[in-house]
Amino acid sequence: MANILIIDDDDLMCQSLSHVAKRWGHEVTCTHTLAAGQKQVSDHDFDVVFLDVRMPDGNGLMVLPLIQAASSAPEIIIMTGYGNPTGAELAINNGAWDYIEKGSSVKEITLSLVRALEYRKQKQNSNAARNVVMLKRDGIIGSSPRINACLEQVAQAAGSDAGILITGETGSGKELFARATHANSRRAEKPFVVVDCAALPDTLVESLLFGHERGAFTGAEQARPGLVAQADGGTLFLDEVGELPLTMQKAFLRVLQEHRFRPVGSQREVTSDFRLIAATNRNLDEMVDRGSFRQDLLYRLRTFAIELPPLRERREDLKILARGCVDRLCDRYSLGAKGFAPDFLRMLVSYPWPGNVRELFNAMERTVAAAGTEAILFPKHLPTHIRIHVTKATVGNGQPHAESPPRSMAPFPKYHDFRESIQVQAERQYFLDLLSLSQENIAEACRISGLSQSRLYALLKKLELPKNC
Numbered sequence: 087m088a089n090i091l092i093i094d095d096d097d098l099m100c101q102s103l104s105h106v107a108k109r110w111g112h113e114v115t116c117t118h119t120l121a122a123g124q125k126q127v128s129d130h131d132f133d134v135v136f137l138d139v140r141m142p143d144g145n146g147l148m149v150l151p152l153i154q155a156a157s158s159a160p161e162i163i164i165m166t167g168y169g170n171p172t173g174a175e176l177a178i179n180n181g182a183w184d185y186i187e188k189g190s191s192v193k194e195i196t197l198s199l200v201r202a203l204e205y206r207k208q209k210q211n212s213n214a215a216r217n218v219v220m221l222k223r224d225g226i227i228g229s230s231p232r233i234n235a236c237l238e239q240v241a242q243a244a245g246s247d248a249g250i251l252i253t254g255e256t257g258s259g260k261e262l263f264a265r266a267t268h269a270n271s272r273r274a275e276k277p278f279v280v281v282d283c284a285a286l287p288d289t290l291v292e293s294l295l296f297g298h299e300r301g302a303f304t305g306a307e308q309a310r311p312g313l314v315a316q317a318d319g320g321t322l323f324l325d326e327v328g329e330l331p332l333t334m335q336k337a338f339l340r341v342l343q344e345h346r347f348r349p350v351g352s353q354r355e356v357t358s359d360f361r362l363i364a365a366t367n368r369n370l371d372e373m374v375d376r377g378s379f380r381q382d383l384l385y386r387l388r389t390f391a392i393e394l395p396p397l398r399e400r401r402e403d404l405k406i407l408a409r410g411c412v413d414r415l416c417d418r419y420s421l422g423a424k425g426f427a428p429d430f431l432r433m434l435v436s437y438p439w440p441g442n443v444r445e446l447f448n449a450m451e452r453t454v455a456a457a458g459t460e461a462i463l464f465p466k467h468l469p470t471h472i473r474i475h476v477t478k479a480t481v482g483n484g485q486p487h488a489e490s491p492p493r494s495m496a497p498f499p500k501y502h503d504f505r506e507s508i509q510v511q512a513e514r515q516y517f518l519d520l521l522s523l524s525q526e527n528i529a530e531a532c533r534i535s536g537l538s539q540s541r542l543y544a545l546l547k548k549l550e551l552p553k554n555c
């Protein structure tokens with residue numbers, strides 16, 4: 087039995103597809119908007135998704151990479167009443183399993199579904215597991231289902247030259263995953279060139295990227311190759327791609343399509359055979375809606391999408407990440423090995439880590455320094471702001487501990503319930519602090535937290551915090 091999701095605003099279509107799939111013994115869920123479909127995919131595992139193209143809240147092809155990036159990485163069958171060859175090509179290029187028109191017979195639809203499920207089974211049994219095992223991890227630590235799904239995507243992406251867009255909050259490992267993709271690709275021996283789009287000075291952006299001829303502008307005393315040329319044969323990593331100015335976005339689109347460009351002040355064009363990986367912590371779809379990012383460029387960048395989960399959504403990796411970092415530091419400073427007290431680990435798990443792995447590593451550096459030669463790490467060794475944050479969250483909005491029943495009288499909670507309640511408390515405290523720090527200015531809160539506005543609103547709603555609390 088497989089789990090099938092149908093994303094289609096046409097109720098009749100949903101019913102008839104459901105009927106076909108249920109006859110084969112599959113579980114079926116239907117949603118009538120792209121937003122609801124995306125939510126289903128992020129909350130539940132699906133084997134196959136039937137995706138309509140023209141939906142009330144947008145074009146289904148735009149969310150295809152996001153659905154593929156879900157941890158269950160479902161096979162996607164595009165359904166449309168308006169078949170056209172370009173749409174079909176785009177869908178297949180983006181990894182859709184099949185593209186079928188709505189008028190197709192039940193037999194055709196069933197055949198596509200059966201084949202997609204057979205392919206998925208084979209893939210799960212062989213490739214995926216083998217690829218992840220064989221992958222050079224290049225320093226990536228973690229074995230949670232979410233990280234394993236991302237590693238599987240790295241393994242798949244490394245075998246092709248398709249453009250990749252890696253999204254995730256600050257410090258979640260976007261550059262690390264980009265380097266791992268390069269290291270596992272046929273380009274591994276060639277350069278990995280990083281372009282930090284947020285740090286490109288407006289006046290020099292073109293010459294830095296495309297190079298310049300001698301005398302092209304004041305101060306250009308020698309001809310210089312740009313970063314795009316330096317990436318020839320290797321990988322060009324566009325970090326913070328959402329910061330690329332609109333004029334450069336247009337120029338870049340052409341370079342991506344043709345792999346040719348003209349250095350500043352030059353008469354002739356130069357070619358560069360690079361593979362592009364881009365990363366951002368911004369919501370590029372929202373930027374497209376606002377007109378600050380080109381939709382055609384986004385299509386190109388997102389042939390393959392990898393969405394890295396924030397650390398607080400994969401807390402099972404915390405111990406191994408902290409362990410790896412502490413061992414490395416003890417080794418570097420010739421300190422003896424250090425153990426973790428149970429309270430220490432509990433505190434790590436209770437903190438929301440808005441700066442993700444980077445913040446965790448910085449905190450471990452300060453912790454090891456504070457512990458010196460002591461053999462066991464206790465909460466007192468952690469940075470003060472982390473201890474204050476967790477302690478405040480644990481006592482719950484300033485309520486004194488005395489209100490809770492004595493420990494021996496309270497029923498001991500199930501581990502899952504305990505973990506969830508601590509997580510919700512910690513998250514609530516994080517957002518209360520965030521709103522107070524940003525003086526309830528949502529744009530500022532988004533900037534500090536690295537969250538998009540829609541995600542921030544969704545989280546405030548989930549935690550039952552008013553937007554103007």
Ligand SMILES: Nc1ncnc2c1ncn2[C@@H]1O[C@H](COP(=O)(O)OP(=O)(O)OP(=O)(O)O)[C@@H](O)[C@H]1O
Nearest residue numbers: 225226227228255256257258259260261262443444
């Ligand atoms: N899964 C992981 N295993 C080991 N180290 C990790 C992992 N994820 C992140 N790191 C480490 O955390 C730090 C930040 O990672 P990285 O620079 O890749 O994040 P980023 O998402 O690109 O951040 P930013 O958006 O701020 O540029 C680095 O030191 C990196 O090595």
